Amino acid sequence: MRPTLLVALSLCLQAAEPTPARWQQFRGPNASGVGSDNAKPPVAFGPAQSLLWKVALPTGHGSPCIWGDRLFVTAFDSNEKALSVIAINRKNGKVLWRQPLKTTALEPVHAISSPATTTPVTDGETVYVYLGSFGFAAFTLDGKLSWEHPLPTSKMGFGSGTSPVLAGDLLLITRDYLPKPLLIAVNRKDGKLAWQKELAPLSFQSSGAHSTPLVLKDQLVLHRPSRVSGHSLVDGSELWWVKTASVGTATVTEHDGVVYVAAFNGGASGPTIAKVPFDQALAQYDMDKDGKLSRAELPPSDLYLMRRADVPDSVPGAHMTVKSLFNYFDADKDGSLNRAEYDMSYVLASGTGATSPDVGYGLMAIRLGGSGDVSSTAVVWQQRRSVPEVSAPLVYRDKVYMVTAGGIFTCVDEKTGQLVYRGRINAPGAYYSSPVAAGGKVFVASGEGIVTSLEVGPELKVLANNDLGEPVYGTPALIGSQIYIRSVGHLWAFGPK
Numbered sequence: 001m002r003p004t005l006l007v008a009l010s011l012c013l014q015a016a017e018p019t020p021a022r023w024q025q026f027r028g029p030n031a032s033g034v035g036s037d038n039a040k041p042p043v044a045f046g047p048a049q050s051l052l053w054k055v056a057l058p059t060g061h062g063s064p065c066i067w068g069d070r071l072f073v074t075a076f077d078s079n080e081k082a083l084s085v086i087a088i089n090r091k092n093g094k095v096l097w098r099q100p101l102k103t104t105a106l107e108p109v110h111a112i113s114s115p116a117t118t119t120p121v122t123d124g125e126t127v128y129v130y131l132g133s134f135g136f137a138a139f140t141l142d143g144k145l146s147w148e149h150p151l152p153t154s155k156m157g158f159g160s161g162t163s164p165v166l167a168g169d170l171l172l173i174t175r176d177y178l179p180k181p182l183l184i185a186v187n188r189k190d191g192k193l194a195w196q197k198e199l200a201p202l203s204f205q206s207s208g209a210h211s212t213p214l215v216l217k218d219q220l221v222l223h224r225p226s227r228v229s230g231h232s233l234v235d236g237s238e239l240w241w242v243k244t245a246s247v248g249t250a251t252v253t254e255h256d257g258v259v260y261v262a263a264f265n266g267g268a269s270g271p272t273i274a275k276v277p278f279d280q281a282l283a284q285y286d287m288d289k290d291g292k293l294s295r296a297e298l299p300p301s302d303l304y305l306m307r308r309a310d311v312p313d314s315v316p317g318a319h320m321t322v323k324s325l326f327n328y329f330d331a332d333k334d335g336s337l338n339r340a341e342y343d344m345s346y347v348l349a350s351g352t353g354a355t356s357p358d359v360g361y362g363l364m365a366i367r368l369g370g371s372g373d374v375s376s377t378a379v380v381w382q383q384r385r386s387v388p389e390v391s392a393p394l395v396y397r398d399k400v401y402m403v404t405a406g407g408i409f410t411c412v413d414e415k416t417g418q419l420v421y422r423g424r425i426n427a428p429g430a431y432y433s434s435p436v437a438a439g440g441k442v443f444v445a446s447g448e449g450i451v452t453s454l455e456v457g458p459e460l461k462v463l464a465n466n467d468l469g470e471p472v473y474g475t476p477a478l479i480g481s482q483i484y485i486r487s488v489g490h491l492w493a494f495g496p497k
């Protein structure tokens with residue numbers, strides 16, 4: 001055969017097998033949160049509008065991972081205390097298979113969270129899951145177990161939020177908490193450990209990182225408490241880092257060689273309550289006069305470490321008190337807080353050094369390409385107001401978008417960080433879900449279950465506030481003009497009929 005014929009033939013074959021629709025990991029292609037540019041997703045949708053299907057599922061705060069006509073989610077059945085991975089037919093919402101993930105112990109989680117908070121990842125042949133209470137497992141798209149790699153139950157404060165990622169032959173996860181923060185890489189083919197790397201120590205007492213690693217061509221970027229860092233995919237070694245005053249919760253995104261990080265700082269970005277001195281707290285609450293504060297003596301709604309002003313009191317765990325974090329501060333485990341332990345609680349709550357001019361926080365743009373400590377050279381800009389704690393930034397059409405508690409929506413210029421607009425979107429409450437975009441529209445979902453659609457443009461323009469009637473913690477997934485949303489009890493598919 002002549003080469004031209006071969007080329008023609010191979011083009012024919014390619015045309016015969018169109019690329020499967022994919023949203024293959026947390027936040028989809030390149031972890032960008034960006035779907036198809038020429039999509040026409042519905043802007044107004046809900047139980048009675050643009051609904052393609054809806055299926056009841058056990059709870060889970062992860063997002064759907066999508067390949068072709070299949071969706072995959074992790075789930076937790078709170079009655080049976082059982083974790084599973086579930087595959088769903090994307091055409092009609094029917095459950096195709098469900099595989100249990102047997103655990104010896106469930107990790108403790110935040111009052112609002114679930115033991116199933118992670119999004120699976122797929123390469124189109126295998127779907128991989130990671131859960132803090134289990135470790136890794138891999139299944140064929142038809143639900144046959146390929147391999148398991150159990151790990152000890154995670155000790156992440158508030159439970160794991162980090163989803164697994166694929167890079168080359170590797171499947172990776174961080175277990176980024178003290179005393180030994182780890183980056184773990186297993187081979188995707190057989191689940192065997194490829195390497196694990198102990199990460200640089202965290203510079204302050206922290207519950208740990210909840211962000212998902214970002215895979216770039218030649219490195220992995222981590223958003224950690226007090227640090228953003230780039231790591232070798234060969235052995236996990238740290239290639240560069242920027243010191244931050246961040247809690248390390250929101251997942252990062254990258255565009256044109258710049259990494260965008262919502263470096264939320266409890267002390268600086270959120271309202272911190274003034275410290276009540278230990279002696280004053282003793283005078284008020286030390287009932288047995290032993291000079292210490294036992295858990296029972298501590299008040300449930302006083303001695304605030306952080307009060308999230310825009311999150312309603314009815315949201316479990318909305319505010320942090322000395323009592324709510326008692327276990328972290330009772331270092332000697334005697335059941336009471338002494339002076340040093342009590343004072344440490346406020347050290348944590350006051351942030352991580354944001355008063356130091358060389359430590360960044362806020363929405364940060366970090367240019368890639370440096371090595372070593374690039375804290376003073378790689379930060380292009382910082383935008384310090386209204387920075388989300390959990391929700392990730394979205395880069396879309398030369399702008400960066402973010403949404404924070406209270407439904408405060410901010411748009412800044414991608415290159416300069418200058419504010420384009422900031423305003424409320426009429427959907428208050430907590431925000432855990434990250435914004436996504438397709439076809440010139442941005443979608444954000446509140447913890448109250450309102451999914452707001454916005455027009456991309458020079459000013460804030462809310463198109464619709466869509467009420468799903470139950471909380472949404474997962475980030476929506478987009479395929480073409482279709483939107484897939486996980487709420488606490490359901491998975492919804494919206495789109496043009």
Ligand SMILES: [Ca+2]
Pocket residue numbers: 286287288289290291292293294297336
């Ligand atoms: Ca006491």
Ligand SMILES: [Ca+2]
Pocket residue numbers: 329330331332333334335336337338341
């Ligand atoms: Ca103690």
